[in-house]
Amino acid sequence: MAEMTLIEAVRETLRGEMRRDPDIFMMGEDIGPRGGVFLASEGFVEEFGAERVMNTPLAESSIIGIALGAAVNGMRPVAEIQFADFVWPAINQLVGEAARVRYGTNGGKIAPMTVRVPYGGGVRGGLYHSQSIEVLFAHTPGLQVIAPATPWDARGLLRSAIRSNDPTVFLEHKRTYRLVRGEAPDEEYTEPIGKADVKRAGKDISLIAYGLMLHYSLQAAEIVSQSDGIETEVVDLRTLRPIDSETILDSVSRTGRALIVQEDTGAVSVSSEVSAIIASEGFFDLDAPVMRVTPPEIPPMPFSPLQEAEYMPSPDKIAAAIRRLAEV
């Protein structure tokens, strides 16, 4: 089976989908001859031409607005926002417009479009190349939001996103691009949007995470397993909208303890919603408070290395939280 990095999984999936369906085209800044700043489209303009791998002007609102217009007129655009921190100018077209097209036209028009957004920190990106931007998207009816953590899921879920008939935000954690390797076969397979995945089985604590934090959480689970014999079940959320309550609640029903780990700041976030789901629907299964590991409430995240490291949840910090929760 094919072992590859997460960025390779993204690139090979895009290549395969572009070959499969001529209605798919890509647009974004520097995705042409440059191949994208993360090389997600390296070599694409040579294979597919400048029209299907379109360099755009430096104007995010129009990147999404134009993708939306093309989507309602029969195309399947895959737009790239170069860094998540620069998605803000496009919020109006994405959250205000695209998300409401199917509903607001009573099904008269649909917007089958995918917006790829490299996000996340731990890359010395400072305040404007490290942001997590999932909250508003995960809140918005009419959007699907995906945040894979492994090459396998990136491949299976990006296929599902591109083939879906609704606007989908596909979040790729920059730190995982080259850090994470794994199997992601060329075979045609898809992973379902809206389904979480138990990445590690355990009886003592349910840990819910996504993106880079999924990997740090798995490391933490190993640490506490060795050091304290605590067996942590690690649930990979994978999709942030809709959130898979069923898988979360099933896990908590077996462990009685829930810990949510998130790189984004905690207040009014995805981790809040997971807590709320457990506190309402899983309450009688709980033996302890629903706990969270999130960064301090400061703008993500400082450029200087020590402060950046302090900001990011780490395997050790997560392990410590697991131990605290196990003792409650």
Added chain:
Amino acid sequence: MAEMTLIEAVRETLRGEMRRDPDIFMMGEDIGPRGGVFLASEGFVEEFGAERVMNTPLAESSIIGIALGAAVNGMRPVAEIQFADFVWPAINQLVGEAARVRYGTNGGKIAPMTVRVPYGGGVRGGLYHSQSIEVLFAHTPGLQVIAPATPWDARGLLRSAIRSNDPTVFLEHKRTYRLVRGEAPDEEYTEPIGKADVKRAGKDISLIAYGLMLHYSLQAAEIVSQSDGIETEVVDLRTLRPIDSETILDSVSRTGRALIVQEDTGAVSVSSEVSAIIASEGFFDLDAPVMRVTPPEIPPMPFSPLQEAEYMPSPDKIAAAIRRLAEV
């Protein structure tokens, strides 16, 4: 004491602050001779002149970007976004820029600016004149977010917002503008940002709400008090960032039951965070699941009258939820 509507409280507070401090100026669409579409600045241009009550072009990003520039250069702009549904083009300047100015300059520059945003539904506004847009702001470090429900609080908190040295989003529920009357004296008083307020005492259930829902919740509390003798304590959040955990947890510690009522859709929202706070810090006080009353997960909100009514949480729906929670 002066009885007035909420829109009058806003107008009189703005008038008083404009008279008090010459560095304050207002900018927005139609706030000049038109007096604003809700007449929040009726008569202002005559008193303060066209420069301090500035009609802007139809361009929200620049309204906030220009206000921010003026704020870091010694002014205290009060910008108006005509309807919350049109704040999306300004997200980049508000969330991406203004919120991070103090932190990102290490205190070298500050942004004392207030952004007034009329929001909310139940006004036959359809998909684009009914939205609640608090989630992203309530999530963002560096912003303060205020959502008053009464003329008294509107007055005391708008004063605090304008006098604060940090960017503050001030949410005014359109339905409450003329629906809600109450005392709001001309005397100089302020209400503290970041403090919730218990609007009704009760021993059985803690109900947390804000904006229009605060009033529907108070009505529901009366209904169940009469019909079932259930005494509901109603906590008015008032500030959505930072959220006043202390007041919430104190109430729950006395009632053991928590119900959060919100007009905005529930997934990844302020109601999620309130649930999360209670589920982590108030867990051992809880006798029942943390429940929420929120609308269906559809784009807020249909234009046709029956569907709009079905979308909005109502006193009856809230009363029913209180009864269910009381029985758990």
Added chain:
Amino acid sequence: MQTIIRVMRPSPSHTTAEQELLLPDGLTPERLLDAYKTMCLSRALDIRIWTLNRQGKAAIAASAQGHEAAQVATVMATDPTRDRYLIYYRQLTATLMLGTTPTEMLMQFLAKDGEILSGARQFPLHGAHPRVDLFSFSNVVGTQLPQAVGVALADKMKGRDAVTISFFGDGAASQGDCHEAMNFAGIHKVPVVFLCENNRYAISVPLEQQMPVESIAARASSYGIAGIEVDGTDVVSAYEAVSTAVDRARSGSGATLVEMRVERLLPHTTDDDHTRYRSQEDIERMRDLDPLPITEMMLKRHGILDEATDAGFKEWARRLVDNATDEVENMPFPPVGEMYSGVLEEVSGGTSNG
């Protein structure tokens, strides 16, 4: 390529002199008469809608009064069987001209069950039309401009012979999206017509507070596209201007910015009172620019319209609107249950509205 064509006043419709009317290609006396007939219907319907609002039956309405000639001319210069129309709330006349019935129009304003554009989920004139490719996704001013460019880009990629018309106002011209849309359209020569109905006001904000320049059309030069400024109360000139733009788009020459000078004869919407911000003489003066009498006089002057026909049109319009009103007032609102569906595609394994 930066032609600035200007069709200046006084234009045919305004000159009283008995000069011959030279009709541009594709415009016949019959089509002019038909367009005028639709203008009469639009005006009658527009007045009725305002009344229904005052009676508390229509929640909100924006009027097309003053814009009628510009809109019938625009539709006449396009091909509804293949072209696409991104409108905003003020295109009542264009929507009628594209074959929407008065009943279908009133159902939007009264939010009745079966409303064709959005199932009454949205304000009037928002949603998507089932018979022509006319749509408007939101009330957010200016968003349709990049969307229109994307629609036209798709047609260009697919080699489809369709032209996209993007209506917008003088206020929308200030949005960043307007700049981004026109810049992209210029780079990629997409078959789009940016159709600005400049009525000198954005709610209460007058043109001089909206932009520091006289001509919106002249901004075309910043984007390497053509710009045309035309008197939008003159149906013949307006037709000529849009035809030029549509021909450019069809022939692969790319985008054109057409600025139509019109007057907004009523307040911004039924919620507005323009006496708060418009001077009496401004309100008086604009009445001279009502496209209905202007068109009526022009057609009569050139022997295309006679008194009897004119009276017939107006009587026909009144009856049509009366009947539609009775019909629609008795219709039910959409059933509550319908609001829950159609957020996302209902996929096998049940819908997910989450």
Added chain:
Amino acid sequence: MQTIIRVMRPSPSHTTAEQELLLPDGLTPERLLDAYKTMCLSRALDIRIWTLNRQGKAAIAASAQGHEAAQVATVMATDPTRDRYLIYYRQLTATLMLGTTPTEMLMQFLAKDGEILSGARQFPLHGAHPRVDLFSFSNVVGTQLPQAVGVALADKMKGRDAVTISFFGDGAASQGDCHEAMNFAGIHKVPVVFLCENNRYAISVPLEQQMPVESIAARASSYGIAGIEVDGTDVVSAYEAVSTAVDRARSGSGATLVEMRVERLLPHTTDDDHTRYRSQEDIERMRDLDPLPITEMMLKRHGILDEATDAGFKEWARRLVDNATDEVENMPFPPVGEMYSGVLEEVSGGTSNG
């Protein structure tokens, strides 16, 4: 008011002919020499920073190589004691010219404790300067343009005699914020200079894919402001252009858009490889437009600079940069605890970080 002034090539710096150099008001041989000295320092520092990145010591760097003449000229044409500068990441030379020391510059790139702009919370050249009113809030391209208009508006409201310079690139010109900022500036005649350093590339996107027109300056006509296009490798012409703009601003005539034609001699940043998207001859050709030799030759041709002085400048620059490097490399990073403060004002009753 829509003057388009064009200073076309060949300009004084490029003509080899022995013609007399006419210096515009305010520009003396001494100032030119001082500017050239700063250009030498900027170049030496720029090269060093690139090396520090390759050594893994500087996380990221954007180079000003090719932009030096444009930036020293801009600063010379303004008054640092009262004017304001909204820069972006490429204004290394301007920041030096405004009195920032090489040590202070290197502390930004190595993120050391006490870094003056942001306390090393942000990328180099981001934050606010403690001695001059120079700042850059974010890496988000184009956001500084409306902000600069707001800054200038405040000065106009307060009757302060300050001019705001807003630096931006050819890519930033595509952002909606650019349109909105210039439109507002035109309406309210705010004292701002929009200073575009057009280096023909936005990372890898060439000008012809960024906009369909030849001249960014010409867009000034869409906003009723003045537009000036100038050769940014020619320090004298560039000074003249910015002086004209600054004079307009001070005299209450409002905003000016100055477009400086320059070359980006290195890849976009240390993360970039421009051979992926630039042709060999394009890369060759641009070397002829290196402002350092151009300025050096011009000054020598006119007897302002001699070999000895030139060698002295370069030696001085090398030593300054060497010393700064040793000094900064040994500095500590900011203490971890400092990251928690300063999100909101620390109000009595303890801080609230939200």
